[in-house]
Structures are given as structure tokens and as C-alpha cells.
Amino acid sequence: MAKNSNLLTAEGLDRSKIQIRSSVASNNWQRFVVGILTICSLVSIATTIGIVTILLLESSKFFGTHQVELLGQEQEVDVNVGEFITSSQWNLDAITGDKVEYGIRGLVIGTLKITVVAMFVALPLGLITAVYLSEYASQRKRAIIKPVLEILAGIPTVVLGFFALKFITPYVLPLFGEFKSTNSASAGIAVGILCIPLVTSLAEDALRAVPKSLREGAYGLGSTRLEVTWKVVVPAALSGIISAFLLALSRAVGETMVVALAAGTSVNSSLDIRESAQTMTGSIVHTIQSENISPGDLSYYSMYVVAMTLFLITFGITLIGQIIRLRYREIYQ
Amino acid sequence: MKKHSANQKREGRRKLFNTSFSVISLLVASLAIVVLVMLISSIFVTGGGALSFSFLTHDYVETQDDPAAAGSGVKQAVIGTTILCLICGAVALPIGIGTAIFLEEFKPRKKIFRFFHSFIQLNINNLAGVPSVVYGMLGLTAFVYMFSVFGRVEVDKPAKIEAGISYSYQVKTLANTWVTLPCTDKTVQKLIPTELPPGTIAMDQDGNEFELRVLAAGAARPTDPVEKQRTIKSNALISQISAKKPYYFRLPFGKSVLAAALTLALVILPIVIIAAQEAIRAVPGSLREAAFGMGTTRWQMIRETVLPSATPGIMTGAILSMSRAIGEAAPILVIMGAIKADAYTNLMEKTTTMPVLIYGMASHSNNGYEPLAAAAIIILLVVLLLINSFAVFFRYRAEKKYKLA
Numbered sequence: 001m002a003k004n005s006n007l008l009t010a011e012g013l014d015r016s017k018i019q020i021r022s023s024v025a026s027n028n029w030q031r032f033v034v035g036i037l038t039i040c041s042l043v044s045i046a047t048t049i050g051i052v053t054i055l056l057l058e059s060s061k062f063f064g065t066h067q068v069e070l071l072g073q074e075q076e077v078d079v080n081v082g083e084f085i086t087s088s089q090w091n092l093d094a095i096t097g098d099k100v101e102y103g104i105r106g107l108v109i110g111t112l113k114i115t116v117v118a119m120f121v122a123l124p125l126g127l128i129t130a131v132y133l134s135e136y137a138s139q140r141k142r143a144i145i146k147p148v149l150e151i152l153a154g155i156p157t158v159v160l161g162f163f164a165l166k167f168i169t170p171y172v173l174p175l176f177g178e179f180k181s182t183n184s185a186s187a188g189i190a191v192g193i194l195c196i197p198l199v200t201s202l203a204e205d206a207l208r209a210v211p212k213s214l215r216e217g218a219y220g221l222g223s224t225r226l227e228v229t230w231k232v233v234v235p236a237a238l239s240g241i242i243s244a245f246l247l248a249l250s251r252a253v254g255e256t257m258v259v260a261l262a263a264g265t266s267v268n269s270s271l272d273i274r275e276s277a278q279t280m281t282g283s284i285v286h287t288i289q290s291e292n293i294s295p296g297d298l299s300y301y302s303m304y305v306v307a308m309t310l311f312l313i314t315f316g317i318t319l320i321g322q323i324i325r326l327r328y329r330e331i332y333q
Numbered sequence: 334m335k336k337h338s339a340n341q342k343r344e345g346r347r348k349l350f351n352t353s354f355s356v357i358s359l360l361v362a363s364l365a366i367v368v369l370v371m372l373i374s375s376i377f378v379t380g381g382g383a384l385s386f387s388f389l390t391h392d393y394v395e396t397q398d399d400p401a402a403a404g405s406g407v408k409q410a411v412i413g414t415t416i417l418c419l420i421c422g423a424v425a426l427p428i429g430i431g432t433a434i435f436l437e438e439f440k441p442r443k444k445i446f447r448f449f450h451s452f453i454q455l456n457i458n459n460l461a462g463v464p465s466v467v468y469g470m471l472g473l474t475a476f477v478y479m480f481s482v483f484g485r486v487e488v489d490k491p492a493k494i495e496a497g498i499s500y501s502y503q504v505k506t507l508a509n510t511w512v513t514l515p516c517t518d519k520t521v522q523k524l525i526p527t528e529l530p531p532g533t534i535a536m537d538q539d540g541n542e543f544e545l546r547v548l549a550a551g552a553a554r555p556t557d558p559v560e561k562q563r564t565i566k567s568n569a570l571i572s573q574i575s576a577k578k579p580y581y582f583r584l585p586f587g588k589s590v591l592a593a594a595l596t597l598a599l600v601i602l603p604i605v606i607i608a609a610q611e612a613i614r615a616v617p618g619s620l621r622e623a624a625f626g627m628g629t630t631r632w633q634m635i636r637e638t639v640l641p642s643a644t645p646g647i648m649t650g651a652i653l654s655m656s657r658a659i660g661e662a663a664p665i666l667v668i669m670g671a672i673k674a675d676a677y678t679n680l681m682e683k684t685t686t687m688p689v690l691i692y693g694m695a696s697h698s699n700n701g702y703e704p705l706a707a708a709a710i711i712i713l714l715v716v717l718l719l720i721n722s723f724a725v726f727f728r729y730r731a732e733k734k735y736k737l738a
Binding site for chain 2: 033125151196253281288303
């Protein structure tokens, strides 16, 4: 340590400069530090408890009787769970309409549509890139592609949203047909692009964890590199690859800024990717900026109901991913 | 003979598949480079022309004409992002690093505490997968409205608990000058001139105090100019004004910088923890044993050996999580709304940030904002690139300094 460097003098160790603390004081100090560190770690527990309780409490207030202004008249609206699950119409901007509609199905279908497009982009490309980096690439090519993927992973999602809205939609999609100015295809492609680095890095870790002896065994039997890769290495790393896929899936479901910019705001249950769509995350952003909402409004609570649905879906996916990773992980010596 | 040629055919096909896949996989892997080049070049083509030094130093201007000609810039957003991320880092980094030390170095032996430990670990892994917009909802209830415990937040109305703010009333005199009246009850928004107690002391703009007179309805107006400056009409509007100090503080936080920074801190907390854990885990066990052998307590060992050698890794993780915080838009959008022009005044007010401004400009009905959004993206990307290369450089230098066997 730098502060102790002048302890050694010509006469030997200068003992007057050494500070000795009693072990009782040290132990008490340690207890104090451990207390503080425990409080730090409780913050993350409190966050989880906070998310779950707040979402439960506030979204339970969504269901019940609300005073809503319809066509300029105060009316009572009975919001029930059945219609929330089965109906596909979503319209809480009650001043313009003659009735309030609150079916989550349209939002779920919108989310699903964009997620499917994103997965069609991210999973094959991400997996093949991971296979390439782990099995084929030379050191030099790896040193180029890895940093590029890291830069891609660090790009803010709002930038990718801008890219989808102002580049993919006007310049790329017209090559494939007629798309609306806001559509789920461009949003899905952009979400897929931001998932590629995630899939690649996790899948590559899983592939690299497969021991060399397995590959060498397969080569010894006369396999080509392609056969070694797809018949030996990928199956051996399958649990890691699937959990990478699931993580990308939950990331795509929860992605907000890209869909808020590029997917549009119309809630519909059409499966056409050329149409615009609204996702669950998009509806939260749309609600919070559409009017001056305050606690107690129907649309205020609607954000929590949507967030609750979103949280349940992503939490479920993350949980399944962790179970798969822990249970089906092959441990090699 | 026939069998042999079939085998050869199969052999050839296998080799063909093998070589073609190695070409395909190279092409697919290079796709990442193509996408990145396309992204950056399309943004530079759109926004390069709008980029200038004055773009950085000018405020955002809302206009239906050409915003570039109106001199619209990103000054407020740059300041807002800086302040927001500083607070966010000041909250998230100590808590995150503390949690990582607790999880890695204080592993308990008792079964119940071990369970608690692994529960925290599982919980952090799950939190890392929660969409950031859900954190926004958490922040909206917990920080903005504070569960409505301290009453509701209303625009332009005083909060129940606040500090660093002074209220007064303002009214126009007959001479069209403004005078201020002291405020005793902050919940009263307006005063009625005829109900003012006689002998009310007012103050003019120069700081002179005098007795305010109310002109009765139908009475003749005074002719003396000094008297005119000290008299108000009986139907004059006396409205409340407030002066906020830089340290203005209130409960609940409302839609404010502080609420957004705390929410953002929760968003990046799992990232900080996981990065710091990895850095601490990389410290070799022999160092710990050497320290214990000298009779240190566990905390002394951590402070003197683990933390110094884990610092480069921890700092790299911290910098990378801060760059995530800089680019994050969704939770801030939920807390403060899609605002574009609000400059930072104090912790309890809204301010715009770079990602939120980019979102606002990209979704603006006026297409003239498109180049400006691209120019703002260029600034954001350059800042992120600088921060990330600083992290890499820092790790490189620190690794040389604390070279471990």
C-alpha cells in the first residue's frame, strides 16, 4: 500500500508509524459494515416487492365502477375482468367515443405480431452468428465482429426506433410491397436487430462451454465441421441456446421505444404485418402522453393493468428460461 | 462399383454443404456490420447537415416552420441528461456495489441465511429481465405520487410538505406597476382586494414598503403619480406567485427530475450488481487467504485486497451501466412525460433528456424536426462511444497497474 511505503527506515521497521486497531473495534466496525451492505441488498428485494404489490393494487382498482364522461355526460361504467380478457377493442379516450372499451386482446396480438417478426430476424441470425464466432471465425475476424456486436448492443432503443421509422419503412420495405407509414414489420425488424447481439453473446457462451474433447471425438469419426457443429456442439449447448432465445423473447415483448415510434397507435387484432399495431408497452407510452391523466382516472389504472399483463408474460418467460438453464444444463468436467 | 460412386457422391455433397455453410455463416455474421454501417450512415446522411456547435448551445424551439432556421437545439436536453445521470449514478453505484460485495464476500453458513442469499441472487437475475417501462410504473406510484400518502399532486398548487420555496401575492396598481404582498396562508390561491385587512403592507419592485390602498368602487382616481403606484382597484386580481430556491424540495416528488433519477437508478441496479459481482469473483482466492493469514477481519481483507484488485472491473461495469442509463427513454417518458423544451431548474421540476427529446422530435408532426432528431442521435452516439472507449481504456490501464499473477 502506498501510504505504508515509508514504514521501512534505515533502522528497520518504524513501529511508531503502524496503527494497530484492537480486534474488538475491528469486529464492531465489520458488523456495522455488514449491516449497511445488507440494507443495500434489501433494495433489490424491495424493488421486486414494490413492483408486484403496486401492479396488483393499482390494477385491481381498474376493475369496478368508474365515473366516466361519455359524450359530455357523466356516466357510470362497470369494468369487469371478462370483457378485459375477451374483448379486442381498446378505447379509453371516452370523450370522443360513446362507450369505453378495454379489451386487452388487441394489444396482446399487436405485441405478439411484432415479437414474432423480431424472433424471425433475431433467432436464426443470432444463432448462426454465434456458431460462426465459436466454431468458424479466425481470431482476426472475431476481433472485428465482436466489437461491432457490442456497439450494436449499446445503441439506445430510441435510436433504433428512429431507424425503423425513417429508414426501414420508407427505403427498405417498399422493395417487398406496400406498407403503411407506421407498421409492425419495421418495428419487428428493428426489435430483432436489437435482440441479435443478446442472442449471439449468450448462445456463443453456451457453445464455447462445450468441451473440446466432444468436437475431437466427432472429427475422429470423420465428420465435417458442419456435422460437428450441428450434430454435436449445438445439441450439447441446447439448454444455453434455448435460454438465450427465451431471454431475447422477453426482451422483445418488453421493448418500448421502438414500437412507440415505428408501430403506430391503432389498436387492432389484424395479423397483417403491413398494418400498424399497438403493443402493450406502446399503449402505456401512448396513455401517459395523450392527456393530463391523474391518479384515479380509468386510463391511469389501465396503464397498470397493461403493465401487470406485460410483467406476468415477461416474468413467466424469464422464469422458464432459468428453469431450463438450471435443470437441463449439461456439466462437463 | 455402383455403391462406390454413390459413396463418392455423398462424400462430395457433405463437403459441398460444409463449405457452403462456412460461406453462409460468414455472410450472416457480417450482416451485423452491414446493419451497423446502414444505421450510422443513414443517420449521418439525415442529420449531418443540421449538426453544428450552435445546435449544442441553443434551446429547443417549438415551431410549425423550419426548426433548423429557427435555431432549435438540444441545450436543455444535454443539461437534463447530465444531471439525471449524475444523480442516478450517485444512487445506483454505491447500492449496487454494496450488494455485490454482500453477495460475493459475506456468504453465510447458516441454512436460513443461505436461503436468503440465494433468494436475493435469483431476484436480481429476474429484475434484470423486467421491461424498463414496468419500472416506470413503479416509479410513478412510489416516487411521483408516493402512494398518495402526502395528498395529491396538483399543477401550480403548493404541496403539503415542502422546503426552499417562498410564496407571495402579486397585484397591478393603478399606475400599471407590480407590487407584492406577503403571504401568510399558502393554500389561498387568490386574495380579494376588498377583503384585505386595513393597513396591509405591500412592496414595490424597488423594495420600498408602504401601506396599500384599495380604491373603493366609484371613487375618484388619485392624480398624484406616487399615490397611483400605491393604490389598486377594488376588482384587481391578486394572484399567488412562488419563488423556488435551487434546493427546493417537496413530498411527494411529483413529475420531477428526482423521481426520474431514482427510477432510472432502479433500472440499472441489476446491471451494476451483476457486473460488480463478476469483477469480485475474478479476484483469485489466494489473495483472500493471504490477507486472512495476516489476521485481518473479513472486511479489512475486502477493503485492502479484494476491492483494489476488483476496482477496474467494477468501474468498467459502472461506466457501461451509466451508458445504458444515458440512452434509456421509456421510464423517463413515463415519469416526466414526452416533454421537449423544459430546461432544468431544480430537482422537483421536469426536464427533458436526450432520448426523450429524440423521441419527441422523431414523432413530431412537423417533418422539419427529422434532421434535428438525427443530429441529436449523432451527439448521443458520439457521447456513448466516448464513454465506452473510456471504459475500455480504463480497464486496460488499471489491469496494467494491478497486474495479478
